Amino acid sequence: MSKSSSKLTDAEIIDLLSKQNFDNEAVKALYLNNFTVLSGYILQNQGSEQDAEDIFQEVIVRFIEIVRAGKFRGESSIRTFLFSLNRFSWLNELRKRNKSLLRENSYQTGMGEIEPDVSRFIINREDKAIITNTIDLLGAVCKKILLAYYYENLTMKEILKLVEFESEQALRNKKYKCMKSLEQLFAKDPSLAKKFKAALTYE
Incomplete structure (x- = not known):
């Protein structure tokens, strides 16, 4: 694909992920456009860099499954949707570890x-x-x-x-x-x- 991964629009990413054999450029775009923001949330809420990487991979896999199942409605941006998945996944992880959650000011x-x-x-x-x-x-x-x-x-x-x-x-x-x-x-x-x-x- 000639277009830079970071320049792909949300619609283009969803289209690529929806295909049977989707292009890795779509996954690369998800990483380039969202990893810093999503990992930053975890690092600011009791998480480590390894936690951030693990949760991000989990979120991306879940997002791809949602898209391929036709359940992503596009009523919010991909970043907003991923942030929600990231946030909720991390809260669940904290709960499993029996840690107190820092108040999200x-x-x-x-x-x-x-x-x-x-x-x-x-x-x-x-x-x-x-x-x-x-x-x-x-x-x-x-x-x-x-x-x-x-x-x-x-x-x-x-x-x-x-x-x-x-x-x-x-x-x-x-x-x-x-x-x-x-x-x-x-x-x-x-x-x-x-x-x-x-x-x-x-x-």
Whole structure:
């Protein structure tokens, strides 16, 4: 392929990975465009260089499987999607090692006691089921917004394309109301709050 790997667009990478015998240029592009960012996250959250390399390889394999299964919808950039996979995989690894997770300051907005917990989502099937079933109680719109923001790590601009709001500010206002509704839900049902928070525990 004459085009530099680092210059391949997301669409070109997905097209190459989707082929039966995909070109290694696509994998090279994923590495060149994303390894520094993804490894940086792990290095800043209790990980070593070896951890960063191991998790990155795992993430790339999983991403290729997702693409080839036709499950990558392209609603976020490849980097955003890989970052989410990278983040959740590392949180799972930390959990297995029984280590405490450093608070991710870049994901905290100071909007109440529940938000920091939600911002520490882990990709665990059983825990995710508890989380999503709880968020289901808030309604379809809140569920879509909260899962897109915290689980898929989409930006407000990207989420705006998925829901019908006139502006990003209107979307932020709705997200805030969803978080308040979640707090109120927990206040009415302490047992639910206990289960929900247990699903977000890393000890």
